[in-house]
Amino acid sequence: MLGLETYRLVTDMNRLLALLFHQGVLDEQFLQLQQLQDESSPNFVSEVVNIYFNESEKLLRNLRALLMDREQWEYKKVGVHLNQMIGSSSSIGANRIRNVCVALRGASEQNNRLGCLRALDVLEHEYCYLKNKLHEFFHIEQQRVLAAGIRYPNPVQQQQHHQNHP
Amino acid sequence: MAKKVKSSNKSKLSALVVDDDGVCRTVHCAFLRRHGFETSSVESGRQAVDLIRSGQKFDIIFMDIIMPEMNGVQATRALRAMGVKSMIVGIDCDLDYINEDFMQAGMDRVYEKPMTSEIAISVHQALLNNNIV
Numbered sequence: 001m002l003g004l005e006t007y008r009l010v011t012d013m014n015r016l017l018a019l020l021f022h023q024g025v026l027d028e029q030f031l032q033l034q035q036l037q038d039e040s041s042p043n044f045v046s047e048v049v050n051i052y053f054n055e056s057e058k059l060l061r062n063l064r065a066l067l068m069d070r071e072q073w074e075y076k077k078v079g080v081h082l083n084q085m086i087g088s089s090s091s092i093g094a095n096r097i098r099n100v101c102v103a104l105r106g107a108s109e110q111n112n113r114l115g116c117l118r119a120l121d122v123l124e125h126e127y128c129y130l131k132n133k134l135h136e137f138f139h140i141e142q143q144r145v146l147a148a149g150i151r152y153p154n155p156v157q158q159q160q161h162h163q164n165h166p
Numbered sequence: 167m168a169k170k171v172k173s174s175n176k177s178k179l180s181a182l183v184v185d186d187d188g189v190c191r192t193v194h195c196a197f198l199r200r201h202g203f204e205t206s207s208v209e210s211g212r213q214a215v216d217l218i219r220s221g222q223k224f225d226i227i228f229m230d231i232i233m234p235e236m237n238g239v240q241a242t243r244a245l246r247a248m249g250v251k252s253m254i255v256g257i258d259c260d261l262d263y264i265n266e267d268f269m270q271a272g273m274d275r276v277y278e279k280p281m282t283s284e285i286a287i288s289v290h291q292a293l294l295n296n297n298i299v
Contacts (some may be wrong), residue, residue, distance in 0.1 A: 008227075017203050020233075027280070028276075029280045030279075032283060033193070033196075035283070036196045036197065036200055041196070044196065046194050047192075048189060048193060048196075049188050050190045051188050051192055055186075055187065055188050055189055060238075079232075080232060080233075080234050083232040083258070083259060084186060084187045086259045086260070087185075087187055087189075087190050087230070087258065087259050087279050088189035088190055090190075090191040090259060090279045090280045091189050091190050091279060091280045091281065092193070092280075093190060093280075102260075114178075137276055
């Protein structure tokens with residue numbers, strides 16, 4: 001039976017996820033990633049998401065530098081960066097970010113510089129929102145793991161205790 | 167085009183993931199390992215060609231399509247020209263937008279990202295089926 005603290009934390013996690021799904025920020029792919037998490041890779045989702053954050057920050061910096069360049073429009077490089085961000089976002093279920101990248105790609109193809117800069121602003125905003133929410137999610141998950149560890153003794157220790165005190 | 171899989175001694179099928187993005191490499195390998203593959207990964211079409219030219223063999227190659235320098239279509243053509251018979255599966259976003267003749271280049275299948283359990287199971291089954299005499 002879950003302790004009250006753990007129950008509250010699990011409820012908080014589920015509520016946060018439900019909100020992100022409802023807003024379209026995350027999609028079903030995030031659940032597929034959670035299903036890959038098991039005893040052999042207990043932190044899989046947070047590890048992948050951290051890789052996503054590190055890679056995305058580089059991509060966003062590069063995109064801003066490319067799009068702010070008044071002299072040369074490196075259209076092909078913008079396309080490659082956007083393709084990478086669309087791929088990584090869809091791989092973790094970052095649905096809204098993926099959609100904004102597609103819109104930015106459309107503006108880039110039309111040589112719509114102003115449209116691109118506006119879409120980039122939206123993209124950076126969406127990225128910050130997702131990052132904050134997922135940090136919150138993993139923070140609650142960490143607290144849940146700690147709470148469960150404190151409440152339930154180590155199964156190995158429990159077995160040894162029973163052996164010593166039949 | 168996909169070679170018959172030797173079933174006698176191998177317990178697991180081997181997959182090579184080719185993708186310039188670290189998130190995709192990690193996610194693709196995780197799904198594939200969950201569904202019975204041993205996985206390796208490289209960051210570019212060029213690295214894939216060099217790795218296989220050095221003698222490494224794989225039952226299946228998952229090939230990202232849009233990559234800088236050598237893209238997935240170019241890498242696939244190069245591998246087929248080298249005589250590689252492994253199953254090659256293209257996987258990228260918005261395949262209609264990319265607008266390439268993937269099959270003509272030598273790919274056996276193409277999928278839209280994201281990688282899912284369904285894709286991993288489907289290709290695993292296809293490789294096993296190729297081995298049925």
